[in-house]
Amino acid sequence: xxxxxxxxxxxxxxxxxxxxxxxxxxxxxxxxxxxxxxxxxxxxxxxxxxxxxxxxxxxxxxxxxxxxxxxxxxxxxxxxxxxxxxxxxxxxxxxxxxxxxxxxxxxxxxxxxxxxxxxxxxxxxxxxxxxxxxxxxxxxxxxxxxxxxxxxxxxxxxxxxxxxxxxxxxxxxxxxxxxxxxxxxxxxxxxxxxxxxxxxxxxxxxxxxxxxxxxxxxxxxxxxxxxxxxxxxxxxxxxxxxxxxxxxxxxxxxxxxxxxxxxxxxxxxxxxxxxxxxxxxxxxxxxxxxxxxxxxxxxxxxxxxxxxxxxxxxxxxxxxxxxxxxxxxxxxxxxxxxxxxxxxxxxxxxxxxxxxxxxxxxxxxxxxxxxxxxxxxxxxxxxxxxxxxxxxxxxxxxxxxxxxxxxxxxxxxxxxxxxxxxxxxxxxxxxxxxxxxxxxxxxxxxxxxxxxxxxxxxxxxxxxx
Amino acid sequence: xxxxxxxxxxxxxxxxxxxxxxxxxxxxxxxxxxxxxxxxxxxxxxxxxxxxxxxxxxxxxxxxxxxxxxxxxxxxxxxxxxxxxxxxxxxxxxxxxxxxxxxxxxxxxxxxxxxxxxxxxxxxxxxxxxxxxxxxxxxxxxxxxxxxxxxxxxxxxxxxxxxxxxxxxxxxxxxxxxxxxx
Numbered sequence: 001x002x003x004x005x006x007x008x009x010x011x012x013x014x015x016x017x018x019x020x021x022x023x024x025x026x027x028x029x030x031x032x033x034x035x036x037x038x039x040x041x042x043x044x045x046x047x048x049x050x051x052x053x054x055x056x057x058x059x060x061x062x063x064x065x066x067x068x069x070x071x072x073x074x075x076x077x078x079x080x081x082x083x084x085x086x087x088x089x090x091x092x093x094x095x096x097x098x099x100x101x102x103x104x105x106x107x108x109x110x111x112x113x114x115x116x117x118x119x120x121x122x123x124x125x126x127x128x129x130x131x132x133x134x135x136x137x138x139x140x141x142x143x144x145x146x147x148x149x150x151x152x153x154x155x156x157x158x159x160x161x162x163x164x165x166x167x168x169x170x171x172x173x174x175x176x177x178x179x180x181x182x183x184x185x186x187x188x189x190x191x192x193x194x195x196x197x198x199x200x201x202x203x204x205x206x207x208x209x210x211x212x213x214x215x216x217x218x219x220x221x222x223x224x225x226x227x228x229x230x231x232x233x234x235x236x237x238x239x240x241x242x243x244x245x246x247x248x249x250x251x252x253x254x255x256x257x258x259x260x261x262x263x264x265x266x267x268x269x270x271x272x273x274x275x276x277x278x279x280x281x282x283x284x285x286x287x288x289x290x291x292x293x294x295x296x297x298x299x300x301x302x303x304x305x306x307x308x309x310x311x312x313x314x315x316x317x318x319x320x321x322x323x324x325x326x327x328x329x330x331x332x333x334x335x336x337x338x339x340x341x342x343x344x345x346x347x348x349x350x351x352x353x354x355x356x357x358x359x360x361x362x363x364x365x366x367x368x369x370x371x372x373x374x375x376x377x378x379x380x381x382x383x384x385x386x387x388x389x390x391x392x393x394x395x396x397x398x399x400x401x402x403x404x405x406x407x408x409x410x411x412x413x414x415x416x417x418x419x420x421x422x423x424x425x426x427x428x429x430x431x432x433x434x435x436x437x438x439x440x441x442x443x444x445x446x447x448x449x450x451x452x453x454x455x456x457x458x459x460x461x462x463x464x465x
Numbered sequence: 466x467x468x469x470x471x472x473x474x475x476x477x478x479x480x481x482x483x484x485x486x487x488x489x490x491x492x493x494x495x496x497x498x499x500x501x502x503x504x505x506x507x508x509x510x511x512x513x514x515x516x517x518x519x520x521x522x523x524x525x526x527x528x529x530x531x532x533x534x535x536x537x538x539x540x541x542x543x544x545x546x547x548x549x550x551x552x553x554x555x556x557x558x559x560x561x562x563x564x565x566x567x568x569x570x571x572x573x574x575x576x577x578x579x580x581x582x583x584x585x586x587x588x589x590x591x592x593x594x595x596x597x598x599x600x601x602x603x604x605x606x607x608x609x610x611x612x613x614x615x616x617x618x619x620x621x622x623x624x625x626x627x628x629x630x631x632x633x634x635x636x637x638x639x640x641x642x643x644x645x646x647x
Contacts, residue, residue: 186563275565275566277642278566279560281642282557282566282641283561285553286554289549289550289553290589290593293596304596305598306546306550306596308540308542308546312549313541313545316637316640316641317541317640318633319484319544319633319637321533321534321542322484322533322542322545322548323543324544325479325481325482325534326481
């Protein structure tokens with residue numbers, strides 16, 4: 001029984017989910033509108049039949065395979081194979097933009113050629129024969145309207161596809177890089193992004209590029225529009241000129257949208273590709289290293305360690321020569337053998353100049369040895385005619401400080417010897433300066449000996465020793 | 466003019482086989498300029514001379530520096546071997562198991578102790594450790610990371626105990642990725 005087309009179409013729209021598997025199948029099979037009957041029967045059972053009770057079978061009957069064939073929605077191609085009407089495909093794609101099939105480079109090229117042909121036909125058309133111009137204009141108007149719709153739908157399809165990829169990508173990258181994603185699925189996403197860019201986005205971008213230059217007599221879409229507009233202007237068709245100008249703007253306004261999609265996809269591709277490069281570089285280096293380990297599994301090699309000279313370690317080398325230098329006291333002993341003679345002599349020479357210095361003075365609490373004759377002579381010469389101060393609270397300390405300045409290698413023996421000279425000098429100057437001992441015990445050191453002493457004081461006047 | 470206080474610390478760092486990075490990290494993991502690296506950069510000639518006079522070569526890279534024996538040819542040191550093996554063990558586990566490599570660079574993520582434990586339990590990890598040195602095979606992976614990466618300033622540790630790559634650690638992988646690309 002034939003039903004109203006309105007009823008059939010509204011039922012299809014209401015239960016569009018039953019038809020989407022067919023659209024998906026078409027999209028993944030180079031655009032052929034043929035499909036296996038089982039594909040629809042299964043989908044029909046899941047999406048239509050189970051939703052209605054046995055008492056309410058009107059809609060179910062409208063959407064059976066036979067009913068749809070009867071109403072021209074499906075056509076039987078051969079045994080078990082059916083074909084779906086193009087307008088239903090377009091309508092379903094319109095209802096679900098994510099299922100719109102993107103235009104390929106070949107399809108864009110066909111549209112461009114059609115425009116080019118129409119443009120040349122228009123330019124060569126005789127104005128005297130008005131019918132020719134009307135035919136070409138009709139053809140052109142159809143072409144412009146069709147192209148505008150296709151580009152609009154294509155942009156929607158690309159955007160839906162790019163959004164889907166963005167969602168997957170962001171899901172992987174949202175907040176935590178710790179989230180695990182199998183490497184295979186990362187690669188699959190990478191290939192999908194590249195495929196979308198190369199097969200659909202780049203051709204579309206090229207097609208509506210307003211500045212595209214083509215070789216020879218070939219005209220880009222922008223060239224065709226410009227020449228058509230110039231023709232109308234030249235032959236004084238202002239309405240046609242305005243119409244073609246608006247249509248051109250409408251089509252080319254999508255260029256920015258496609259550019260944004262292109263940038264977005266390129267960004268994802270770059271990030272995914274970087275991960276691929278990282279994965280493969282790490283995997284390659286690890287396998288190279290592990291191959292060396294495998295070599296050392298055999299009995300004779302079992303107890304050996306990986307050699308530092310393996311090529312893989314040189315390849316990975318970034319901190320060449322890094323090690324704990326402070327612990328390596330072998331610095332002077334790690335010279336190269338061919339220069340050992342020279343460097344060993346150099347080492348001997350440097351050692352000869354190093355005088356051991358105890359880190360802490362070893363103080364000997366004992367009388368320091370008297371200076372030898374030569375030293376005593378030196379001290380005598382030094383103090384010869386020395387003008388001792390008139391007043392001093394600690395003559396030993398005064399002498400020590402003085403000798404520190406005068407001699408580079410003074411010792412406490414020198415201090416005691418000089419003190420004796422000073423006392424002799426004071427004896428000679430008796431009456432002018434007097435010496436006395438303080439009762440406060442003090443000590444001094446030269447780094448080797450420690451001297452405990454009662455400071456000798458110098459005073460002027462009549463004090464007695 | 467060089468700073469004697471900083472130069473003493475720099476000396477200790479470099480002589481102990483540590484790398485000085487361009488940046489170090491605050492408690493919250495945010496990076497900041499490393500004053501020791503700045504000190505070296507500002508007085509590079511002085512520092513080069515200092516180490517040259519003591520038989521070392523100051524190796525200045527864009528984002529890190531260290532010293533090596535001036536007479537060293539191209540010999541890989543034991544330490545460098547351990548570093549390479551550890552970095553490969555860690556990064557391989559990360560990428561193989563579907564994590565992003567970038568997590569190793571992120572102070573807010575990085576390697577947790579649980580993850581280190583998981584890596585340590587891998588058969589390949591055990592076998593590799595056995596082939597490096599006896600003492601190395603006896604250490605658990607965390608100790609090995611502490612001694613060879615963390616204490617050398619190749620990895621840093623966040624306040625919650627997660628390890629992440631410093632500038633010099635990143636340089637290791639940059640070299641690996643560039644090597645593979647070229």
